[in-house]
Amino acid sequence: xxxxxxxxxxxxxxxxxxSRLLQELSLSKEAHLVLVNNRLVTxxxxxxxxxxxxxxxxxxxx
Amino acid sequence: xxxxxxxxKASINLRAxxxxxxxxxxxxxxxxxxxxxxxxxxxxxxxDRPIVAISGGxxxxxxxxMLNKIGYACxxxxxDLDIEGYSRxxxxxxxxxxxRVKKKVYVFSLNKFIQKGIDGLARTMxxxxxxxxxxxxxxxxxRVCIEKGYTxxxxxxxxxxxxxxxLGNILFWKESYLWKKSISLPGDKDHLVKxxxxxxxxxxxxxxxxxxLNGIDYIYEECPFSGDAKTITYKRMLNTIEEESPGxxxxxxxGYLKKxxxxxxxNHYCIRCGYPASGDLCGVCRIFKKLGxxxxxxxxxxxxxxxxxxxREVT
Numbered sequence: 001x002x003x004x005x006x007x008x009x010x011x012x013x014x015x016x017x018x019s020r021l022l023q024e025l026s027l028s029k030e031a032h033l034v035l036v037n038n039r040l041v042t043x044x045x046x047x048x049x050x051x052x053x054x055x056x057x058x059x060x061x062x
Numbered sequence: 063x064x065x066x067x068x069x070x071k072a073s074i075n076l077r078a079x080x081x082x083x084x085x086x087x088x089x090x091x092x093x094x095x096x097x098x099x100x101x102x103x104x105x106x107x108x109x110d111r112p113i114v115a116i117s118g119g120x121x122x123x124x125x126x127x128m129l130n131k132i133g134y135a136c137x138x139x140x141x142d143l144d145i146e147g148y149s150r151x152x153x154x155x156x157x158x159x160x161x162r163v164k165k166k167v168y169v170f171s172l173n174k175f176i177q178k179g180i181d182g183l184a185r186t187m188x189x190x191x192x193x194x195x196x197x198x199x200x201x202x203x204x205r206v207c208i209e210k211g212y213t214x215x216x217x218x219x220x221x222x223x224x225x226x227x228x229l230g231n232i233l234f235w236k237e238s239y240l241w242k243k244s245i246s247l248p249g250d251k252d253h254l255v256k257x258x259x260x261x262x263x264x265x266x267x268x269x270x271x272x273x274x275l276n277g278i279d280y281i282y283e284e285c286p287f288s289g290d291a292k293t294i295t296y297k298r299m300l301n302t303i304e305e306e307s308p309g310x311x312x313x314x315x316x317g318y319l320k321k322x323x324x325x326x327x328x329n330h331y332c333i334r335c336g337y338p339a340s341g342d343l344c345g346v347c348r349i350f351k352k353l354g355x356x357x358x359x360x361x362x363x364x365x366x367x368x369x370x371x372x373x374r375e376v377t
Contacts, residue, residue: 028298028301028302028305029305030267030301030302030304030305031266031267031297031298031301033074033267033270033271033274035274039073040073040074040085040271040274040275041073042063042072042073042074042075042082043063043075044063044075045063056270056274056282057282058120058266058267058269058270059222059266059294059297059298059301060119060120060266060284060288060294061284061285061288061291061293061294061297
């Protein structure tokens, strides 16, 4: 699956839960939302290898 | 995970409320929450004429959209700080939303007014850009309300903004700021407009989800001047604790609200513009005087066509 995080793209070749993906990317689940094929999903959602995943950072500063 | 309301597949897990909701029920939940916050804390009344301070980010655009949707018709104000590669994009998003909610937006262009952007102004003031930005925004947003007859200025500060600012004030024991934060700051006749923060108890994650689910096109990139902002560090720290103790941020802010004291009113005003001031001139008028600027602030207006000022709902 392709995982877009800001301007970076990561490739994962195994199915996993969204919570596991966030762990692998060292991203806080409080500070990120995950869209799978353009739909917002919860952390227990099971990702498949063909999914298009976008991680949205929710924290802004300033 | 299933939606607690309808049983369909959930889109978002709200650990602070020990619940999960689908897209439709989450949108309804957040709108009802903001409506009850407005009512419980008496932020807006039927006689008010509110305006929203809009930056082009997810919080202010969502607030503008939501207030118009839940029955509080309001225009917007945007300040163009002339930040390269940032301000123009932000303004485009703001105009797009103005068209969507069919409301007017006032635009103040710093560069057109003082022939400098925020970085140039910050150098003149010998202050960091964020400090100059805060000062000019507070001033201009107050001015638009006083000049155009708006009775309340609503800002998009969310739970994470407030919790991180409070943490920063406690860590450094900034007593002069510590007790000045509030969900609602009273106005002062023709000098200062009432300010409210309807998203005070809504997390940044909830607001980002609301923006995404409503197709709100916001500026995702950070302001180039916020790169080393301590705010982001505090937010990360608070979110680490929130993961271990869901609901902690809400408790932190609700506890603060119980302890907050009334802000002392000043009876000293700028002789040039009437804004509260410690000396004869307020901070902004001192800067304008230094720059040789005598004219009054000018706002451009962006009005979508057709404009329906009485419209109560958006689609």
